[in-house]
Amino acid sequence: MTRSVRYLAFAGCLISLAWTASVCAAAPVEGRVSAVTLYRGQAQVTRVVPIEGAAGRLEVVVSQLPEQIVPNSLFAEGGDGVEIRAVRFRTRAVGEEPREEVRKLDDEILAAQQELDLTTKRQALLVKRTEYLAKLEGFVAPTAQADLTSGVLDAEALERMTTFSFAQLETIASEEVELAKQARVLNERIELLNRKRAEITAGASQTLREAVLFIQKKAEAPAEVRLNYLVNNCGWSPSYVMRAAADRNNVQVEYSALIQQLSGEDWNDVELTLSTASPTLSAAGPGLAPLHVMLASGDQVAAIVAANGPESGELNFSIPMQNASKSAVQGRISGLRAQRSEMSQAIGNAGNFADVNRFSWSLNDVASSYQLLELGCSLSELRSESFDDGGGPSISYSLGRGVSLASRTDQQMVRIMQAAVDSQFYHVAVPVLTPHVYREAELKNTSDHDLLAGPMTAYLDGRFVGQGELPTVARGERFVVGFGADAQLRARRELVNKTDGTQGGNRETRFEYRLVVENFGNEPTPVRVIDRLPHAENGADIRVTLGKTSDKLSEDTLYAREEKPMGILRWDVDVAADAAGESARLITYDYGVEYDRKVVVSLPSTKEVQQQEFEQLQRDRQKR
Incomplete structure (x- = not known):
């Protein structure tokens, strides 16, 4: 130990002894939980601690802190009459469990x-x-x-x-x-x-957790200190109920939060805020390290795989992936994204220089692995799995005072908001997939809140019609909600005619289809009828041509931009009341397929990309 270090240590001991000699210690107090900011996996709790006694240096012990407290998250804030000098966390073994319950x-x-x-x-x-x-x-x-x-x-x-x-x-x-x-x-x-x-008491023992506040009280009058800390084992998730009345003019949106609260302390009559952000205690952000690269031969890569096992090529992020499959690239990016999220939360909770540096290096290591993928993989492979998804928007909902949440194992629910939004109801028929016709409503979020993605329960005319999932919807944005199948409508798809011929070296086949929609109800109903043409992966090898249609295709902007180029056909029609049998609503169309007569038409052998494409189209359909 150097002379300067010994001097600083000695000086610190003197300062500590001086404080101890002049401090006034009081009996332990619990304070009152006044506010809670609930995140997805943690919560920041604020306790109001009364400060009594004469002016001067005080050592206040706040007792009965919960089992799930994050020890290095403690900090305190004083008012005009109190100055915070330091906050320390300590534990003491006790003969009996300190919690009353x-x-x-x-x-x-x-x-x-x-x-x-x-x-x-x-x-x-x-x-x-x-x-x-x-x-x-x-x-x-x-x-x-x-x-x-x-x-x-x-x-x-x-x-x-x-x-x-x-x-x-x-x-x-x-x-x-x-x-x-x-x-x-x-x-x-x-x-x-x-x-x-x-x-x-999961993970707890007969231990009393306390915060020791070293404060300077400036006046004789009573004062207050706000003690803040993070707790684990709690969080929330969104949940929705959609209610539509018989007139279908609007939909009542009920937005609630399902809360898990197992922190070890009850929150009674608190000011509750729900947040999608991550709690941040560190004042410093992560630092960026240089990206060092080198060239490795195929033999060197093979040696790494041989030394670390056959799975290391998928799991070792330092191995290049020039010849890897698209699914392997996706798996690696997904793993990197999960690591980055974990390390970002860790650095946000870091309270000292060593921890900030350690987690910063881990973040740099993850980013280096992704940049290695950028160097070695194609653009289509990189775009197939997003690395910079950002985790969604950071949103907070302030529910005000009067919320009580006990520390218990089962979920609890609090309502965030309830609003009536304008709706446009219609039906969707996809006869190539199902004879059932489903109800949908296009809504606009006219509330004062953004809506996070979450599960939804739908009711129509007071009856349960099904469950679904709501996407993240910003204020003012349009979105689509399903309200189950309508038993009064049916749809089917019929192949009316098929002709084969040849022209030169090509085979030409023409198909004629009839789409039938029946309405057994006593009111006319708007229906979106959807079908599809074959979509050639290589347009030069297979030519698909849409012929005559009895009805004009939909002019919806999103459909024309996203789905029509992929061979999806959509008609927006009105089906009259009591339209069944001979009076059913008919849509007819035909198309032709032309290709080399020496080959046959088949489906692609790999369907991963097609499945991702479909999932993206479904997400786009939910958001208008």
Whole structure:
């Protein structure tokens, strides 16, 4: 240790001793949880701690901090009359569990265990009574035999003794059954109580967690300090209910939050804020390191794989992937993205220089691995799996005061908002896939809140019609919600005609189809009828031509831009009331396919890209 370091350490000890000599210590206080910002996996809790006593240096101990507290997340804020000098976290072992709810469970477990012990002793006593009766029987039977031989047998006494013995045995049998039942019930109760205790004290021990505040009180008047800390094992997720009335003029959107709260402390009458951001304690952001690269031959890469096992080519992010499959590239990018998210949260919670540097290096390592993919993979492979998805928007919902959330295992629900939004209802028929016709509503988010992606439950005319998922919707944005199948409509697809011919070296085939939509209801209904043409991967090899259609294709902008070039056909038609059988709504069209007559038409052997393309189209359909 250098002289300067020894001097600084000595000076620190002197300052600490000086503070200790002049400080006024008070009895521990708990304070009151006044505000909570709930994130997706953590929460920032604010406690208001009263500061009493004379002006001067004070050491305030805030007790009963929860089990799931993040120790290095503590910080305090004072008002005009209080100056915060330092905040420290400490733990103390105690003889009993400090939480009231756990102490109650411990008392119940102890009482049940004592009752079980008493039941066990009673069972043991029954065993002794049974043994005694057996010994009594062993004495009575030989004596009766001897008396009978001698001619002095007292038959009446023998009968009374026999009756008494059998009555006692019957009583013992009944008591054994009853005590066994009691023991089974008590064991089940103790097991249940122990499970409850384990759930609310997961990872905890008989330890008291405290914050020590070193403060300077400037005046005699009472003051307050806000103690803030992060807790784990809590979070929230969005949930929606869509209700449409019979007139279909608007849809009632109910936006709620499903909350998991198992932090170890109850939040009573708090000011609650829900946030999609990540809590950040570190004042410094990650630093960028140089990207060092080198050339590696195929033999060197093979040696790395041989040394680390056959799976290292998929898992080792330092190995180039020039010849890797698209699915392997996607898997690697997905893994890198998960690592980056984890490290970003870790650096946000880092409280010292060493941790910030350590997590910064991990982030640099992840980014270097992705940049290696940029150097070695094609653009289409890189675009197939986004690395910079950003994790969605950072949104906060302030619910105000008066929210109470107990620390318990089951989920709790609070409402974020409720609003009526304008709607445009229509039906969708895809007869190539299903004869059912589904109801959809195009809505516009006219509320004051952005809507996060989450599960949705739909009701129509007060009846449950199905479940779905809502995409993330910004304020003012349009989106589509499904309201289940309509039993009053049916659709089917019929192949009317097919002709084959040749022209030169090509084969020409023409198809004629009829799409039938039936409406058994008593009101006209707008229906979007959707079908498709073959979409050639290589237009020079296969030519697909749409011929005549009985109805004009939809002029919807999104459809014309995204789906029509992919061979999707869509007609927006009105189906009259009672349109069934001969009066059903018909749509006819034909198309031709021309290709070399020496080959046949087949489906692509790999469908991963097509599946991603389909999923993207579905997401686009939800957002208008």
